[in-house]
Amino acid sequence: MRIIAVDNYEEMSIKAAKIIASQIILKPDSILGLATGSTPVGMYKELINMYKNRELDFSNVKTFNLDEYYGLSEENDQSYHYFMRKNLFNYINVKEKNIHIPNGNVADIEAECENYEKVIKESGGIDIQVLGIGGNGHIGFNEPDINFEASTHLVNLTQDTIEANSRFFSSIEEVPTKAISMGIKTIMQSKKILLLANGEGKADAVYGMIKGKISPEVPASILQLHNDVTVIVDKEASSKL
Ligand code: F6R
Numbered sequence: 299m300r301i302i303a304v305d306n307y308e309e310m311s312i313k314a315a316k317i318i319a320s321q322i323i324l325k326p327d328s329i330l331g332l333a334t335g336s337t338p339v340g341m342y343k344e345l346i347n348m349y350k351n352r353e354l355d356f357s358n359v360k361t362f363n364l365d366e367y368y369g370l371s372e373e374n375d376q377s378y379h380y381f382m383r384k385n386l387f388n389y390i391n392v393k394e395k396n397i398h399i400p401n402g403n404v405a406d407i408e409a410e411c412e413n414y415e416k417v418i419k420e421s422g423g424i425d426i427q428v429l430g431i432g433g434n435g436h437i438g439f440n441e442p443d444i445n446f447e448a449s450t451h452l453v454n455l456t457q458d459t460i461e462a463n464s465r466f467f468s469s470i471e472e473v474p475t476k477a478i479s480m481g482i483k484t485i486m487q488s489k490k491i492l493l494l495a496n497g498e499g500k501a502d503a504v505y506g507m508i509k510g511k512i513s514p515e516v517p518a519s520i521l522q523l524h525n526d527v528t529v530i531v532d533k534e535a536s537s538k539l
Pocket of ligand 1: 332333334335336337338364365429430431432433436437438439
């Protein structure tokens with residue numbers, strides 16, 4: 299693992315955007331794996347600025363998001379479809395047909411999960427996967443468990459995650475209790491991984507990911523087995539290392 303220590307959120311976001319930008323410059327038809335949540339928002343802002351300054355062209359880029367809540371329509375303002383449009387896609391020239399996010403609002407979830415895996419494979423696989431990390435060590439919505447779930451699947455969110463994500467909803471009762479998430483194998487098959495972590499709430503998870511034993515109880519610890527992981531951490535998130 300390559301650990302890049304930075305002072306703050308802004309520095310983390312700028313460095314992360316530069317890494318994604320160089321990926322796109324080197325391979326204009328890159329397949330990007332994307333995340334939602336508070337962590338990557340600053341990086342997305344930087345990428346939008348680079349696009350506006352004509353430093354980046356997303357016209358041949360394909361994207362695959364990590365996850366989506368179960369049972370929310372794409373138009374729901376809490377869905378990850380909505381989040382991605384609001385924080386990135388509406389402001390860059392990525393083609394609609396090249397955007398992929400699991401659909402959490404279908405009758406046949408199993409078929410949706412299988413198809414998501416198939417489309418990732420057919421695209422040639424993810425070149426760089428952006429990850430945040432949950433305070434409980436989750437990546438995507440792969441929650442602490444006794445096993446690693448390999449491929450895209452329906453997840454029961456843990457109480458920790460429901461509480462953490464309730465900040466985006468008007469009440470905790472509104473937070474979906476299930477989500478569709480890429481699996482651990484899906485994530486591990488990405489050619490490169492870029493994980494961002496900021497704030498003291500991530501310090502234990504960051505410690506477990508980098509120094510802890512590899513265990514499904516801290517899902518991010520599996521990243522120790524990937525040979526091209528870059529972690530950008532601010533002072534608070536790295537305080538326990
Ligand atoms: C989001 C995702 C999650 C988040 C994690 C951290 O697509 O897969 O694993 O990255 O929950 O969330 P934030 O960034 O809001 O602290």
